[in-house]
Amino acid sequence: MPSSAAAILANSPGGSRLKANSAPPGVDELDHYAVYMPGSWIRLYSADRPSYSLAPPDTTTRETVSSPLKRGYERPPIQPLAQGRYWSESMLLNYERREFGLRGLLPSNIQTLDQQVKRAYQQYQSKQTDINKNTFMTSLKMQNEPLYYKTLLMHLKEMLPVIYTPTEGTAIENYSRVFRRPEGIFLTINQPEEIEASLGQAASPEDIDIVAVSDGEQILGIGDQGVGGILISIAKLVLYTTCAGIHPSRTLPVVLDCGTNNQNLLNDDFYLGYKHPRVRGEQYDAFVDNFVQAARKRFPNAFIHFEDFGVHNARRILDRYMSSIPCFNDDVQGTGCVTLAAITAAARASKVNVGDLRCLMYGAGTAGVGIADQISDAIALNSGKSKEDAKKQIYCIDKDGLILQSMEGSLNPAQKGYARPDKEWQDTNTKSLLDVVKQVKPHVLIGTSTQPKAFTKEVVQEMSKHVDRPIIFPLSNPTRLHEATPKDLFEWTDGRVLTATGSPFDPVETKDGKQREIAECNNSVVFPGIGLGAVLSRAKLITTAMLVEATKALADQAPALKDPDAALLPDVEDVREVSLKVAAAVIKQAVKEGLAQEKDIPNEKEDLEEWIRVQMWKAEYRPLKKVA
Numbered sequence: 001m002p003s004s005a006a007a008i009l010a011n012s013p014g015g016s017r018l019k020a021n022s023a024p025p026g027v028d029e030l031d032h033y034a035v036y037m038p039g040s041w042i043r044l045y046s047a048d049r050p051s052y053s054l055a056p057p058d059t060t061t062r063e064t065v066s067s068p069l070k071r072g073y074e075r076p077p078i079q080p081l082a083q084g085r086y087w088s089e090s091m092l093l094n095y096e097r098r099e100f101g102l103r104g105l106l107p108s109n110i111q112t113l114d115q116q117v118k119r120a121y122q123q124y125q126s127k128q129t130d131i132n133k134n135t136f137m138t139s140l141k142m143q144n145e146p147l148y149y150k151t152l153l154m155h156l157k158e159m160l161p162v163i164y165t166p167t168e169g170t171a172i173e174n175y176s177r178v179f180r181r182p183e184g185i186f187l188t189i190n191q192p193e194e195i196e197a198s199l200g201q202a203a204s205p206e207d208i209d210i211v212a213v214s215d216g217e218q219i220l221g222i223g224d225q226g227v228g229g230i231l232i233s234i235a236k237l238v239l240y241t242t243c244a245g246i247h248p249s250r251t252l253p254v255v256l257d258c259g260t261n262n263q264n265l266l267n268d269d270f271y272l273g274y275k276h277p278r279v280r281g282e283q284y285d286a287f288v289d290n291f292v293q294a295a296r297k298r299f300p301n302a303f304i305h306f307e308d309f310g311v312h313n314a315r316r317i318l319d320r321y322m323s324s325i326p327c328f329n330d331d332v333q334g335t336g337c338v339t340l341a342a343i344t345a346a347a348r349a350s351k352v353n354v355g356d357l358r359c360l361m362y363g364a365g366t367a368g369v370g371i372a373d374q375i376s377d378a379i380a381l382n383s384g385k386s387k388e389d390a391k392k393q394i395y396c397i398d399k400d401g402l403i404l405q406s407m408e409g410s411l412n413p414a415q416k417g418y419a420r421p422d423k424e425w426q427d428t429n430t431k432s433l434l435d436v437v438k439q440v441k442p443h444v445l446i447g448t449s450t451q452p453k454a455f456t457k458e459v460v461q462e463m464s465k466h467v468d469r470p471i472i473f474p475l476s477n478p479t480r481l482h483e484a485t486p487k488d489l490f491e492w493t494d495g496r497v498l499t500a501t502g503s504p505f506d507p508v509e510t511k512d513g514k515q516r517e518i519a520e521c522n523n524s525v526v527f528p529g530i531g532l533g534a535v536l537s538r539a540k541l542i543t544t545a546m547l548v549e550a551t552k553a554l555a556d557q558a559p560a561l562k563d564p565d566a567a568l569l570p571d572v573e574d575v576r577e578v579s580l581k582v583a584a585a586v587i588k589q590a591v592k593e594g595l596a597q598e599k600d601i602p603n604e605k606e607d608l609e610e611w612i613r614v615q616m617w618k619a620e621y622r623p624l625k626k627v628a
């Protein structure tokens with residue numbers, strides 16, 4: 001590799017906070033092109049701080065490119081062209097090739113990003129299995145981020161199940177076997193002294209906006225995946241970029257490797273993580289705390305996204321940090337927000353007041369209780385009841401049956417609020433979902449149990465006897481763990497069900513010949529917008545009120561508000577606009593609570609939305625930007 005190109009790769013500026021899209025005046029037409037070299041693409045993100053530019057100068061004299069990497073380099077004289085455009089495309093591209101020492105290293109035919117997307121998509125389609133497609137996309141991301149993201153955005157509906165749930169679950173299970181190249185930061189519990197230095201490898205302190213971190217204990221519904229958890233941090237960050245325009249270079253995936261209790265991994269010679277049973281207790285807490293403090297110190301602006309921690313840690317960690325740093329637990333809060341938004345739309349479609357809903361949670365772990373909390377808050381808000389009374393409308397079943405007060409000793413603090421008095425349930429088999437459904441007559445049944453097919457025909461039909469439009473959300477991921485399929489739910493309820501699922505499903509054709517879209521009720525619908533709002537406002541904390549506003553903004557965009565048979569959540573194709581509205585709601589609330597550190601936030605709705613829109617990263621090649 002020529003040394004100038006190597007230097008640029010090594011020092012590639014990450015772009016400044018989401019503002020990398022502001023092109024210099026008059027160069028928009030030139031945005032489509034990039035310099036590349038075989039096997040390795042150069043990022044052309046421009047930065048607000050001193051950086052490069054291939055934007056044509058408005059002078060014909062020689063000038064110096066004032067970049068830290070190319071100081072003293074003399075640009076050749078450039079003749080302005082007519083009509084305000086200075087360079088022909090080929091001049092620009094050849095200039096770029098010269099600039100980066102790439103002459104002769106590339107074939108002569110230079111193609112636009114759109115042409116490259118077509119090629120990449122054709123290559124993608126030639127892969128026979130979803131996991132091969134997933135591997136292809138992983139490689140593409142490492143080779144060329146703008147091409148990866150543009151390809152993904154152009155085919156989002158088709159590719160989301162491949163780069164996220166369900167296929168990403170398979171990739172995570174096989175992490176150590178399909179491993180080619182590391183990505184992200186690996187912190188290991190037996191080397192706490194390495195945390196600061198490891199995070200220091202990542203990027204300049206001001207360059208990171210979001211850190212996504214997992215300890216790999218409860219990945220999707222597939223349990224303990226140890227160090228493979230790095231892939232869920234990566235996947236979530238890909239969604240921040242794809243769905244909300246967070247700059248990809250300004251995100252950092254981290255795994256906290258605390259050992260694993262997955263015996264298959266411990267027995268596997270290829271396993272790349274710490275081969276030790278999971279470390280718990282004080283050492284675990286100290287490790288998490290060391291990480292949080294080091295991340296705060298190194299990246300003082302960054303917002304921390306916790307993902308797929310085990311049931312005994314997820315809520316505890318959130319409770320420990322949420323009132324002192326900007327952080328968010330996706331499984332507890334993201335899942336709660338998106339599910340409440342879908343329930344709100346379903347309640348409107350079925351003409352039931354949210355304050356009157358009776359809900360049954362099947363699987364009262366991290367996600368289940370997170371959802372229950374959001375629903376009980378909404379019930380309280382809509383009915384004027386106390387939170388305690390609102391919780392009485394929510395029933396939680398876990399692996400030992402309905403959560404009862406006599407189980408107190410084995411319940412975590414979050415579950416305790418939902419424990420029912422034993423004496424009220426003496427005549428019911430509380431271990432049977434069917435019997436509990438008979439008793440509760442719920443409007444809403446949510447599955448976060450990881451128990452496939454748990455919502456049987458009998459259960460669903462029993463529920464349907466008592467309500468006009470049963471609201472049933474099988475949310476366990478990946479797809480094979482769903483508690484029921486939409487097709488069965490429509491069939492068993494004669495098309496009356498209002499459903500949304502944790503992983504994507506094809507539309508279902510009902511008996512009347514209608515195609516019914518199935519909303520994907522996945523936290524990915526909402527967390528990118530929440531993160532975007534937190535980053536742009538530089539929120540000091542993520543508060544409950546911000547999440548309430550985010551949920552309302554999402555619920556307001558549900559297609560079911562216009563047509564009761566339409567999807568309960570917006571389509572994935574609209575995700576950027578959805579994220580924008582969610583971000584605007586979060587930012588407004590951050591300002592209201594005095595938690596926004598960003599000073600230049602516009603007040604008016606249109607101005608605020610435009611302010612957000614222009615800061616969202618777009619997948620395109622940027623000309624390098626001249627520094628005055």
Ligand SMILES: NC(=O)C1=CN([C@@H]2O[C@H](COP(=O)(O)OP(=O)(O)OC[C@H]3O[C@@H](n4cnc5c(N)ncnc54)[C@H](O)[C@@H]3O)[C@@H](O)[C@H]2O)C=CC1
Pocket residue numbers: 218219220221222308310311330331335362363364365366367368397398399400447448449450451475476477478481501502503521522523524
């Ligand atoms: N759609 C979405 O956005 C999200 C979906 N999920 C899915 O929800 C599921 C659970 O995830 P987490 O809450 O993080 O896991 P978790 O382990 O915290 O919770 C699962 C709960 O189900 C309970 N359970 C196990 N067997 C049961 C049975 N036979 N009957 C009733 N309960 C039973 C467990 O005891 C546990 O409390 C996973 O499949 C995950 O992928 C999680 C987060 C977001």
Ligand SMILES: CC(=O)C(=O)O
Pocket residue numbers: 165219220221308330331477522523524
């Ligand atoms: C979607 C997600 O966060 C989960 O299944 O864990």
Ligand SMILES: [Mg+2]
Pocket residue numbers: 220307308330331
């Ligand atoms: Mg998760």
